[in-house]
Amino acid sequence: MQELNxxxxxxxxxxxxxxxxxxxxxxxxxxxxxxxxxxxAANINFVAFxxxxxxxxxxxxxxxxxxxxxxxxxxxxxxxxxxxxxxLNTINxxxxxxLKE
Amino acid sequence: xxxxxxxFVIGLTxxxxxxxxxxxxxxxxxxxxxxxxxxxxxxYVFLWADFMAGVQLLVYIGGILVLxxxxxxxxxxxxxxxxxxxNVQQGVGGAIAIWLMILISLVISKTPWYQADAIExxxxxxxxxxxxxxxxxxxxxxxxxxxLGALIGAALLSRKEN
Numbered sequence: 001m002q003e004l005n006x007x008x009x010x011x012x013x014x015x016x017x018x019x020x021x022x023x024x025x026x027x028x029x030x031x032x033x034x035x036x037x038x039x040x041a042a043n044i045n046f047v048a049f050x051x052x053x054x055x056x057x058x059x060x061x062x063x064x065x066x067x068x069x070x071x072x073x074x075x076x077x078x079x080x081x082x083x084x085x086x087x088l089n090t091i092n093x094x095x096x097x098x099l100k101e
Numbered sequence: 102x103x104x105x106x107x108x109f110v111i112g113l114t115x116x117x118x119x120x121x122x123x124x125x126x127x128x129x130x131x132x133x134x135x136x137x138x139x140x141x142x143x144x145y146v147f148l149w150a151d152f153m154a155g156v157q158l159l160v161y162i163g164g165i166l167v168l169x170x171x172x173x174x175x176x177x178x179x180x181x182x183x184x185x186x187x188n189v190q191q192g193v194g195g196a197i198a199i200w201l202m203i204l205i206s207l208v209i210s211k212t213p214w215y216q217a218d219a220i221e222x223x224x225x226x227x228x229x230x231x232x233x234x235x236x237x238x239x240x241x242x243x244x245x246x247x248x249l250g251a252l253i254g255a256a257l258l259s260r261k262e263n
Contacts, residue, residue: 004214004216005209005210005214006111007144007148008209009206009209010111010114010115010144012202012205012206012209013115013118013202014114014115014118014137014141015201015205016198016199016201016202016205017118017119017121017122017198018118018122019197019198019201020122020194020195020197020198021121021122023190023193023194023197023198024122024188024189024190024191024194024195025122025188026188026189027127029127029169029172029173029176030122030127030130032169032172033121033122033130033131033134033169034121034122036134036138036161036165036169037118037121037122037134037137040137040138040141040161043141043153044141044144044145047144047145047148047150047153048148050148050150051148051149051150051219052214052216052217052219053215053216053217054217054218054219055149055219055220055222057225057228057229057232058232058236058237060150060152060153060225060228060229060232061229061232061233061237061240063150063153064153064156064229064233065240065244067156067157067160067161068160068244068247068248069244069247070160070161070165071160071164071165071248072247072248072251072252073251074164074165074168074169075168075251075252075255076251076254076255076258078168078169078171078172078255078259079254079255079256079258079259080258081172081176082172082175082176082259083258083259085175085176091176094189
């Protein structure tokens with residue numbers, strides 16, 4: 001519990017799972033979930049280094065900015081996915097390869 | 102007791118993250134993502150980051166996860182079997198993910214990390230607020246501008262053509 005490495009390993013597992021999801025998922029929304037896992041892994045690292053580096057709060061600010069970026073990214077990505085669904089009737093990214101109808 | 106709850110939170114986070122990427126049902130993935138985000142908020146609590154844990158619950162679970170579930174509902178006919186989805190090229194993807202995991206683990210275990218002692222603060226909100234409005238004022242303003250632009254763009258993209 002008082003070990004920095006524990007948190008780093010958890011973050012590494014989350015990151016690897018997220019990369020696996022981004023690479024193997026076909027559904028656009030499922031890929032988005034993988035990206036969220038990756039961002040959370042980065043956030044755990046920021047906060048863990050902040051805690052074990054003498055509790056200076058700069059790491060918290062970075063994690064906060066990452067969360068805001070994740071919110072913006074999710075909003076734009078879902079708007080794009082819904083547009084793709086309306087135009088092509090699928091959100092599997094391997095089927096949505098046409099740039100034009 | 103604290104030790105037990107710590108490992109419980111860690112296990113919950115990791116196992117539900119595995120369900121997120123491995124489940125065949127999209128809605129199960131979303132529900133597992135809820136548990137993962139909750140577990141990450143718990144990890145923040147163990148890292149003395151009370152404000153970050155609150156923001157995690159409010160923004161991730163209350164905002165992003167609801168948005169993702171909305172996306173699932175809007176892009177699938179709920180009654181049809183197309184809600185399920187399969188992974189492709191699991192062998193290659195799994196190999197790359199495991200290789201990355203091994204690489205990162207080696208780096209983590211071989212690096213002599215700088216560590217400093219600290220006393221547990223009673224709260225972090227005041228410190229974070231002070232930093233946001235002094236040292237990190239410019240990034241704070243820039244990210245609010247980016248958020249505004251992204252939300253206007255998302256609204257513009259998703260409304261009906263007329």
